[in-house]
Amino acid sequence: MRVWQGLLPNNCLLCAGLAGDALLCPDCQNDLPALPAKQCPCCGEQTTHGERCGACLKQAPHFAGVYALYRYTFPLDRLIQALKYQHRLPLAAWFGRQLAELVPAGEHNRIIPLPLHPSRLRERGFNQAMEIARTLGRCLNLPVDHDSLQRCRATPPQAGLPLKDRHGNVRGAFACGNDLSGCRILLVDDVLTSGATADECARVLALHGATSIHVAVVGRALKG
Secondary structure (H helix, E strand, O other): OHHHHHOEEEEEEOOOEEEEEEOHHHHHHHHHHHHHHEOOOOOOOOOOOOOHHHHHOOOOOOOOEEEEEEOOOHHHHHHHHHHHHHHHHHHHHHHHHHHHHHOOOOOEEEEEOOOOHHHHHHHHHHOOOHHHHHHHHHHHHHOOOOOOOOOOOOOOOOHOOOHHHHHHHHHHOEOOOOOOOOOOEEEEEEEOOOOOHHHHHHHHHHOOOOOOOEEEEEEEEOOO
């Protein structure tokens, strides 16, 4: 039965049309929102000429750069929600393979998925960042470190807070118990919005010796 199921064509997760052995039909995959050509080299926000944005000039984040696949808007948001809340785990592997093509080879020696608080992990049943990181690690032949960074304090969801309150919300929410001296870390998450959570994680990792930290995400939410 499983063999025959594997031979049947998939329905596209967005339009329900035939997608062959893929998750999306070609038209829906082509409609995924592209990122602008000109971006801040530090945080990935859109800028006029690809220069560093005003926020990063004022206070640079603790990570050095961002690798992102798509702009976080419709219909990518539907895929992210399907992964997180409908347990469409094949999407995590699909995103991980795409990120592996985007991340430069040899730039990093460790992958760390952004952790969930234990209470959130019990509620959801899995960490979407970890699932993406598993495939990314296999593709890049890099170890996935799921022990060094821990979420030690439960916080309200960032999405429900004004941007100005997000840094304070996650301050002190993460901890690291390992020596990361010499580590060039790729921090993995599903979406980067204000960058506050990734910045706090990067701050903690740098305090424990990480020499460079980049962020890899599926979606980058841009202003406006």
